[in-house]
Amino acid sequence: MANRVTLDDIARKVGVSKTLVSLVLNGKAEQFGISRKTCERVFQVVKELNYRPNQTARSLRTGKTGTIGLVVSDISNAFYAQMARIFEDLAAAQGHSVIICSTDEDAEKEQRLITVLRNRQVDGLVVSTSQREVSWLLSINKYDTPIVLIDRHLGDNVLAAVVAANRTGGALLARHLKEQGYRHPLVLGLSTSLISSVAERIDGFVDEFKKHGVTCVIHAVGFNSLQSDVDALFANLKALPVKPDCIFAVNNNVATAALQSISARGIRVPIQLGLVCFDDLPYFSIINPGITAVEQPISQMCRKAFELLHQQISGNIDRSNVSIYEIPVKLNIRESSLKKFS
């Protein structure tokens, strides 16, 4: 079942020691002045016997597995699925692999999954965390596992983090809506609003409207009861203190749930209700009306996070002095927020 041809087999067949073979295979032939001839014999036998190094044995010896863990709330969410692909490519470029973990926004599940990952000796962790406080992650990062947070941070100067310009993005959406004449915004948030990204999107949005004397209504829906919560809200839209004239969906899943409700109820966008979303999706530009959205710089975020992670892995960084990196976002204006002025 396992790898049947080992270094020893190669060594025996070539008639050298396995030290020699290992050196050659790891590209240290030159460094150790091993003759070209010997190298060729080694390579030939390696090919002949179809030798593949056992990465598990190598990992045990070197302490590196060439594996990183990607921990997110749900890998099937388009945002994280894209991330997974980018990290996979980044990792593959250096022969590394990525293991995926979905936490379902559950802080304890996240800890369990990360523990499994650490037992597997992953070289590092990229996590879109569901922790409410930094202590647990900090404790494992301090002298041990390299960690970079992505999408969500846990406060200044504790854990390296790469996030989108969430506050700015929220403000951009608010300003746009305000300019279009909307005056009664409803923020469709998540019950997990403690997470920094959502909180900051909402803050940026609300603050911007406040500048103009407009108070936003905020309504939180559950991560695990998204559609039903949204449906319930739409069923009672008129029951709200002020009937909203536009909606801000704080992420792609919320927007999709809202659109589902809107579609089912035959609400006309943007005439009856404006709609904007933080996070862009391919179908937002296909449908009619197109959905105005803030586009996240996923690729840049991943690249930066990967870079930061490798600084930690290679050890050339002072972990007591880390930063939060904020990557600019882009506003894509489409018809869903273009109010016909009356």
Next chain:
Amino acid sequence: MANRVTLDDIARKVGVSKTLVSLVLNGKAEQFGISRKTCERVFQVVKELNYRPNQTARSLRTGKTGTIGLVVSDISNAFYAQMARIFEDLAAAQGHSVIICSTDEDAEKEQRLITVLRNRQVDGLVVSTSQREVSWLLSINKYDTPIVLIDRHLGDNVLAAVVAANRTGGALLARHLKEQGYRHPLVLGLSTSLISSVAERIDGFVDEFKKHGVTCVIHAVGFNSLQSDVDALFANLKALPVKPDCIFAVNNNVATAALQSISARGIRVPIQLGLVCFDDLPYFSIINPGITAVEQPISQMCRKAFELLHQQISGNIDRSNVSIYEIPVKLNIRESSLKKFS
């Protein structure tokens, strides 16, 4: 950096051998008649020192890594992202992890990625293969790595495979379109049409129309130039021998590209052009018109594949006698294919 507390540390502190500790930790205390008292002392020290077993060392010894590889064309594709999530959950239920790999429909890249995975000693592989022939995968499966194909098979009785009822699904769509009065179908296929799933969808579709004397036009677009190829087609729709009155998109990506073009050109669906897709997406039921689609039984497919993989891993199966499992699909009829009869 690495795990600093080992079995030896526990053994020393408790004052027993590491054999004893290992036995206790692996739940073999009862079997070896180890006293309850000893067990408790072990567990206490394990907790005290915060011991975590080194999975790499364990894997080297046992030959099992508790890891499976999921190899697909693109993990960011909604279909595969969903699969990833389901496999992750299935694996996690027994403490296993999944490593993702995206092949970009490149058979050689697939082989390279699988080789990396095998070097990592994964216990098994689930692959939506891009191989054109079975030989390579078969050779590694024969006496070595457990493999189950998913979504695409490579012929009868060679490698275990779980696929959707692709031919039936194609036929269902064709019959529906035919009943709606469409007479000039255009199949939007992929240049990778050699893969069984796409080929069978097309076959089922074409055969059904042929029964009624209708010949389908088939147009293949490139996996890596999807949108531009689709755009080019739509720009010259009238140049086709027969102007199509409906389109069959063979997968979700093709459908999205088609919708993009349709939207950009202001083509009205279904009045001017009917549209159906193999593979359902959440937004298909949101937009107006809704898109008629065949829904794939992803969850069932994954469960069956996982089960088959575990039969191979645990060794209780005859690998020379494998089957292709076909899981039924469901037709979701929406407005995009409802022709107004004139």
Next chain:
DNA sequence: CTGAAAGCGCTTACAG
């Protein structure tokens, strides 16, 4: 230029 030996951290016969 090359090899013998130690050791990474486990599990598992084997012996008592």
Next chain:
DNA sequence: CTGAAAGCGCTTACAG
């Protein structure tokens, strides 16, 4: 009930 020892397949000082 418990322990000493071998060994999984590598890499890496160390010695010559």
